[in-house]
Amino acid sequence: MSPKSLNPRLQALKTEIEGYAKEFGLDFFETVFEVLSYDELNMVAAYGGFPNRYPHWRWGMDYERLSKGYEYGLSKIYELVINNDPCYAYLLESNAEVDQKLVMAHVYGHCDFFKNNFFFAHTNRKMMDEMANHATRVRRWVDKIGVEKVEDFIDRSLSLENLIDYHSPYIRRNPDPRRAEEESKSNERVEGFKVTREYMRGFVNPKEFLEQQRRKVEEEKQKAKKLPERPQRDVLLFLLEHSPLEPWEFDILALLREEAYYFAPQGQTKIMNEGWASYWHSTMMTKRALKDQEIIDYADHHSGTMGTRPGAINPYKLGLELFRDIEDRWDRGRFGKEWDECDDLRARRAWDRKLGQGREKIFEVRKHYNDVTFIDTFLTPEFALDQKLFVYGYNEKRNSWEIVDREFRKVKNKLLLQLTNFGQPIIEVVDGNYENRGELLLAHKHDGQDLKSDYARDTLKNVQTIWRRPVNLITKFEGKGLMLRYDGQNHSEKKVEL
Amino acid sequence: MSLKIHQDHSRFKEIVRGKIKANLKKYVQKGEMIGKRGKDLISIPVPFIDVPHFKYGHKEQGGVGQGDGEIGQQLAPGAVQPGSGRQAGQGEGEHALEVDVSLDELAQILGEELQLPNIEHRGRERILTQKIKYTGINTTGPESLRHFKRTYKRALRRQIAMGAYDPAVPVVIPMREDRRYRSYKLQNVPETNAVIIYMMDVSGSMGDEQKEIVRIESFWLDTWLRHQYKGIECRYIIHDAVAREVDRETFFHTRESGGTMISSAYKLCREIIKSDYPSGTWNIYPFHFSDGDNWSADDTRNCVEMLRADVLPVVNQFAYGQVESPYGSGQFIKDLRETVGEMDNVALSEISDKDAIYQSIRDFLGRGK
Numbered sequence: 001m002s003p004k005s006l007n008p009r010l011q012a013l014k015t016e017i018e019g020y021a022k023e024f025g026l027d028f029f030e031t032v033f034e035v036l037s038y039d040e041l042n043m044v045a046a047y048g049g050f051p052n053r054y055p056h057w058r059w060g061m062d063y064e065r066l067s068k069g070y071e072y073g074l075s076k077i078y079e080l081v082i083n084n085d086p087c088y089a090y091l092l093e094s095n096a097e098v099d100q101k102l103v104m105a106h107v108y109g110h111c112d113f114f115k116n117n118f119f120f121a122h123t124n125r126k127m128m129d130e131m132a133n134h135a136t137r138v139r140r141w142v143d144k145i146g147v148e149k150v151e152d153f154i155d156r157s158l159s160l161e162n163l164i165d166y167h168s169p170y171i172r173r174n175p176d177p178r179r180a181e182e183e184s185k186s187n188e189r190v191e192g193f194k195v196t197r198e199y200m201r202g203f204v205n206p207k208e209f210l211e212q213q214r215r216k217v218e219e220e221k222q223k224a225k226k227l228p229e230r231p232q233r234d235v236l237l238f239l240l241e242h243s244p245l246e247p248w249e250f251d252i253l254a255l256l257r258e259e260a261y262y263f264a265p266q267g268q269t270k271i272m273n274e275g276w277a278s279y280w281h282s283t284m285m286t287k288r289a290l291k292d293q294e295i296i297d298y299a300d301h302h303s304g305t306m307g308t309r310p311g312a313i314n315p316y317k318l319g320l321e322l323f324r325d326i327e328d329r330w331d332r333g334r335f336g337k338e339w340d341e342c343d344d345l346r347a348r349r350a351w352d353r354k355l356g357q358g359r360e361k362i363f364e365v366r367k368h369y370n371d372v373t374f375i376d377t378f379l380t381p382e383f384a385l386d387q388k389l390f391v392y393g394y395n396e397k398r399n400s401w402e403i404v405d406r407e408f409r410k411v412k413n414k415l416l417l418q419l420t421n422f423g424q425p426i427i428e429v430v431d432g433n434y435e436n437r438g439e440l441l442l443a444h445k446h447d448g449q450d451l452k453s454d455y456a457r458d459t460l461k462n463v464q465t466i467w468r469r470p471v472n473l474i475t476k477f478e479g480k481g482l483m484l485r486y487d488g489q490n491h492s493e494k495k496v497e498l
Numbered sequence: 499m500s501l502k503i504h505q506d507h508s509r510f511k512e513i514v515r516g517k518i519k520a521n522l523k524k525y526v527q528k529g530e531m532i533g534k535r536g537k538d539l540i541s542i543p544v545p546f547i548d549v550p551h552f553k554y555g556h557k558e559q560g561g562v563g564q565g566d567g568e569i570g571q572q573l574a575p576g577a578v579q580p581g582s583g584r585q586a587g588q589g590e591g592e593h594a595l596e597v598d599v600s601l602d603e604l605a606q607i608l609g610e611e612l613q614l615p616n617i618e619h620r621g622r623e624r625i626l627t628q629k630i631k632y633t634g635i636n637t638t639g640p641e642s643l644r645h646f647k648r649t650y651k652r653a654l655r656r657q658i659a660m661g662a663y664d665p666a667v668p669v670v671i672p673m674r675e676d677r678r679y680r681s682y683k684l685q686n687v688p689e690t691n692a693v694i695i696y697m698m699d700v701s702g703s704m705g706d707e708q709k710e711i712v713r714i715e716s717f718w719l720d721t722w723l724r725h726q727y728k729g730i731e732c733r734y735i736i737h738d739a740v741a742r743e744v745d746r747e748t749f750f751h752t753r754e755s756g757g758t759m760i761s762s763a764y765k766l767c768r769e770i771i772k773s774d775y776p777s778g779t780w781n782i783y784p785f786h787f788s789d790g791d792n793w794s795a796d797d798t799r800n801c802v803e804m805l806r807a808d809v810l811p812v813v814n815q816f817a818y819g820q821v822e823s824p825y826g827s828g829q830f831i832k833d834l835r836e837t838v839g840e841m842d843n844v845a846l847s848e849i850s851d852k853d854a855i856y857q858s859i860r861d862f863l864g865r866g867k
Binding site: 056155162308314418424450456 | 501502503506510511513519521545553555563564569570571573
């Protein structure tokens with residue numbers, strides 16, 4: 001790949017747009033733009049934004065989709081930017097000037113978000129280098145072990161890729177080991193209640209009672225010894241720490257896990273991130289950068305990005321509208337107790353306290369929220385109505401998808417459900433020594449939706465190949481508790497009480 | 499130029515074609531092959547490999563959408579994309595351009611995908627129409643064909659050369675000599691005639707699923723043949739124990755019941771060919787779909803005779819597609835294979851499920867007949 005440095009014209013545009021971005025108060029890492037031809041751009045996009053990734057067919061799969069889409073004129077990559085310091089962003093060589101401006105303005109929005117949003121705080125800002133290192137490490141293992149073996153292992157690991165704990169970077173889950181040790185020591189001696197007169201000892205602390213206490217402490221200790229102590233969502237970490245992996249397997253699984261954690265915040269803030277970037281490209285373009293003759297093209301492309309399909313949420317559109325709504329509400333003071341308690345429709349419609357705090361508020365929102373809290377806090381009934389949001393579901397009888405409801409509560413709940421844990425089931429490791437036979441026990445925290453059972457079985461199989469010993473998964477199907485099991489050869493299942 | 503990713507790309511393609519890594523083959527999904535029919539909008543098939551994850555059953559999940567519509571209103575097919583919820587997003591934004599794909603383009607894509615050869619037309623090409631084609635530019639012509647841009651350019655060039663052009667007052671006045679006109683040629687457009695005769699078994703054993711397969715498959719056959727021939731005709735025959743000719747709508751939506759006499763359909767097909775499509779000028783494509791359960795061995799013998807004597811000699815290709823059904827014995831394709839399977843204008847294909855349609859289309863159209 002031969003990234004071309006910006007030609008003078010683009011360089012001038014960059015300086016111009018960067019100026020606007022700073023003027024509006026955006027705060028970003030140094031941003032590097034590279035100009036790529038369409039197939040190079042497709043490649044980088046397939047690699048998830050990085051010029052260099054470990055060899056694997058799934059990049060080829062994404063590349064196929066992207067290049068077919070481009071060649072048949074169905075879709076086109078519109079912007080591509082990676083969270084790194086400096087931020088890297090790519091421009092399509094053949095784009096018209098107005099598009100380049102639009103993309104740049106959009107990119108500065110993203111860069112500001114990457115730098116300031118709380119959920120990106122822990123991410124590696126030198127990921128560009130790290131990814132290249134990962135690629136080298138995998139290539140080295142491929143040379144040593146063979147491409148088939150390594151690729152098979154990656155396939156299996158990818159199948160477990162989503163079994164990480166998206167919140168773990170922000171919480172301390174495992175207690176400090178030293179403190180835990182002290183606690184366990186204090187529990188060791190069982191003395192019973194304090195006795196002031198020695199002859200009363202047998203009555204205050206009868207033997208049975210002491211015995212019972214001892215057993216209790218013993219049990220506690222057993223529980224503490226249990227692996228993991230309490231259910232652990234980071235299944236990948238558990239596998240890394242406790243399964244009998246070869247060094248090369250350990251290395252690859254560890255780096256895949258690292259990458260999964262790196263990408264997680266982008267998934268957690270998709271609506272906000274795109275909404276924020278769209279807010280800024282539209283603000284910068286319409287307030288500053290656009291020339292008269294560019295307005296039609298700009299409007300065309302902007303509306304293309306904002307287009308909605310009935311069967312999906314467009315994060316660009318939803319995010320942008322919600323940020324604008326927040327800005328408007330805080331400008332006019334439409335929040336707080338008084339506003340919430342006002343039932344007079346006319347008064348609500350004319351409500352304007354002329355606070356002008358909108359800009360300030362959205363900057364604050366972009367810093368502290370992720371998609372779940374963003375929607376939870378700021379999605380209002382008026383907004384949902386205005387944006388024509390609805391819940392859809394599958395009608396078995398008619399064999400088609402249809403609109404089920406437009407009621408605000410349901411829309412919001414569904415949306416939040418879709419966003420929580422990326423709309424994926426929550427799976428935890430419950431026991432690493434199940435039945436005292438070194439088996440793995442996983443549990444699905446059932447929240448009303450069943451797992452896709454064939455996929456669950458196949459995934460379980462992949463867990464088993466890493467864990468080596470039989471693996472079990474407790475879940476529910478059609479309201480009944482079920483334990484799926486794969487022992488290395490056969491799948492089996494049995495009913496369990498939950 | 500060679501990109502690093504081409505290695506990954508070719509590896510992916512090999513997996514899709516089933517050449518390597520057979521363990522992944524079952525996760526290969528072809529996406530939707532048939533899209534919207536109204537207004538000729540269609541989605542392009544893009545294969546993808548869905549590595550298993552713990553995930554929810556898609557249909558249970560539902561989701562939130564945006565747009566107009568009453569409660570209970572159906573969403574357009576294809577509006578909801580199967581997928582594993584939201585994947586951990588990567589910093590990439592795609593911009594759907596929503597370009598309409600015409601049926602003709604679609605056929606080309608199909609041809610490229612399946613590497614179908616173009617069909618060699620048979621019979622004399624009859625001249626049907628003369629077509630006007632604009633081929634160039636002339637200095638004379640009717641005013642209605644005046645090429646404004648070229649004329650203007652000539653005039654501008656002349657004025658600049660003469661020094662008569664003033665940028666401050668950019669007035670350009672074309673003279674007679676500046677004018678340019680589109681010129682055209684009359685072209686003879688050779689056209690060949692083709693007819694597709696669809697035959698389908700609608701006996702009790704053909705369920706909705708089987709018919710769906712026939713419907714999808716004939717849509718693609720239709721698309722391809724229409725792309726290859728201008729002005730194609732279609733005839734539809736349904737049969738159980740007796741055969742009758744029906745219109746397209748009936749063909750795909752009838753559910754009859756009863757026994758199966760395949761010979762009845764072939765007899766009707768023979769009559770249609772004889773009366774309406776004299777061989778020599780027509781390219782004839784009979785397609786027959788059935789679950790392969792015929793009434794008796796006698797009837798099968800009857801069918802084979804009819805094929806041998808009257809049908810095969812006059813048609814481009816006779817195609818038989820056997821849709822797997824839980825009830826059929828599936829004997830018929832074996833009988834055909836033994837008797838006429840060797841003939842080079844017979845194409846036989848077994849279609850076990852929707853996924854097999856892809857291969858079946860290739861079986862039918864792969865020979866360029």
